[in-house]
Amino acid sequence: MSETQSAVKLEKVSKSFGNIQAVKNLDLQIKAGTVFGFLGPNGSGKSTTMKMIMGLLKADSGALNVYGVDVSRNPWEVKKIVGYVPESPRLYEFLTGLEYLDFIADVYGLDAATKKTRIEEYLDAFDLENRENEMISGYSHGMKQKIVIIAALLHKPKLLILDEPLSGLDPKSARIVKDLIHKLTRDDVTTIMSNHVLEIADAVCDKIAIMYQGSKLAEGKPAELRKEAQMPDSTLEEIFLKLTGTNDIKEIVEALGK
């Protein structure tokens, strides 16, 4: 794959926190206009990798490029083209939903007309109209998540990084996000997402990387992963459990149930 076709390119990227190695020698190329999914148990390095791509964490070694921009040298340029939904969103709770989106739109330099059109469109799509003038402190977890997703989409990013984006969303909004990801892909937007719901990853992602203890265990299209695991008729969950060595859960459940 050529450099221009890659939206994101990681070469031998490692990151440690004290004695814990969160990511080990990770190589990754994500093609522009695709949906890339990170799967893995808690603490496998998914969020750390996404934070490094976003420029929030500095890799101890290796190289990271986003649309040809070196993340470590020019994080500001990267931020301009990326929309990010963090694992635990933190909002300015004293602002109303509308004020928060207005703030984000201003930071990305949207003009008044675009800002108005996009904010109204998204508020309507996510069923937040009539609630937009309430202070965020009174929002439910799902409503906050919707605001964060809208904020990430407002400037029409070239790359979307979604860390557990569907957490707390109602079924309708979750469906909207999934459909939106497909639509954005058609518009050549690249999406990287982590998810624990494997059916969703199976349905949404063009390519999946299974992470375990900071390393990439497998990478490919869902069908390729089935083939690689020699489990052609299995669900992604079964493949995931096999690859991560956590398929012996029957004994655990029995022990817990005693």
Added chain:
Amino acid sequence: MRKIPLNFKLVLHMAKILALSSVRAKRATGSVPTGFAKSPKINILVFSVAFPAAALFASNFAGVFLKGLDLSMFFLQIAIFIPSLMTLASVMYGLLFEFSQSSSVGSADIINWLPIKAIEFVFASVLSMTYFLAPLLGVFFGATFGISVSVNMMDVGLLSLLFGVLGMFVGAFLIEIIRAITNRVSASFYKRSGRTTVAIRMVLFLTFMVAFILVSNGNFLFAILQQFMGGIGNAWFIPILWPSLAVMSYLAAEHLQVLLYTASSMGFAIVLLWASVKLREKYWVPAPFSIKLKSSEEYTPKRGFLGSLGFTAAEAALIRKDLRGLTRRKEMIVWIALPLAMSLISLFSFQSSWATASTTIDKLALFWGPLMGVFMFAFYMTLTGIGQEGGAFLNLRVIPLKEKEIIRSKLATALSPSFCALVAVTAFIQVLVQLRLEALIVVIVTLFAVLFECTFVGLAVGSRFPDFNEVPRARFIEQKGIWLGMLLIAACIGFTFAPPFLYSYHIFGYFPLLVAPVISATACILICYMCYLATLNSLQKLTRQS
């Protein structure tokens, strides 16, 4: 016989947890202390050392420090005042804790879904406050007891302290009642009002904070004490004064009244305890509420006048966000209340001092209150400017904001109100003092130089030592940051004020008056530039990769 519905072991454990949450809220690093400091027992130890030490010191040296006062009379006033003061102090402390607690914490409190009885929580909460205040109580109670020994009124001292403890519990129960009621009332109130709610809440918090700061002021408290002694005899119908009246009756050897007031005080405390438990049971879980600031209408984006002042859209957005936070966040009210209280304190003595002020310097010195208020506001706004972002600082890291834009907007947020206030104070000074042109230039340059220094130094220190923790309390700045900031700003103010003072008192002989503002302005520019570079460096570390 009905079993007492109280698990004492659980109460003690929970009190320890609640006290720990207060103690550890001070730790900016998030590290857990080891050894003896990890337990609130340290506070009890401090109490047991502070009490005898303060008692010993006061019994030997009270006369030296309170020279000119009739020590016996002073002690009697204090002894009567202590029980009511303790009620007031614990109410104030409790409310202060409530105000500084991050708004998002209340409903996430785990005690709301654990099998803990209301009475157990109330006792634990009260006990945790005692733990937390123990060192302070050790000094205060010890000193009072020491003075009672030196004036041979140990019995009165002991009685006053016992009623003081009772008064403290009365205050703590009152706080529990207030907390439970506000859970309910504020929820219904906030639902109905909207924008007015934000204004009313701000005025209420502001009033309380100003009152708290005034009460904490020694001179003001002494004035209250005088008033209190004159009126307490006629205030028998106010229950929170009953412990003080019991002490007063003891001094008058009216034993029946002592018994009556003691029984009434204890009865009142029991009623309050019962009420606080019942209210806790009824309004156990805070009702979720939301504040709708305006009715849904068509959204029209506004550029505002900040754009026309030369700020970029991103900077203007950040300034608007911070100014909204200043009026809407209860944790921020203290930064408005503090300067306001400073101005009020100075106003108490302004009229009498003005009459006796003979020189221009004397007259100018009388404006220290409002001036300090303006400087403190600017300083604390920038000192806490980065930390007040809390966990939401992540927003500033993921959006394409340059460090310079953050600096400009944070400075503008602090400077815009304080600059206007300083213009008003300076105009007021000129109207009253009527300075000649040269002197006016010196005053204007010096005052505005100090204002800029306060703002820049505050931001430099605030960006170096921000405290993003919001749970259990939002502090915005690490303790060492506060001390360092205060030290630096004191040095800067001293340096900037030095030239006009040197001129006024001819310390280095005569030099032209207008040289003074040139030196002050030059110093200000240098200090601000150095602070700007330091802030830029700190923000680069904070916003870029880690």
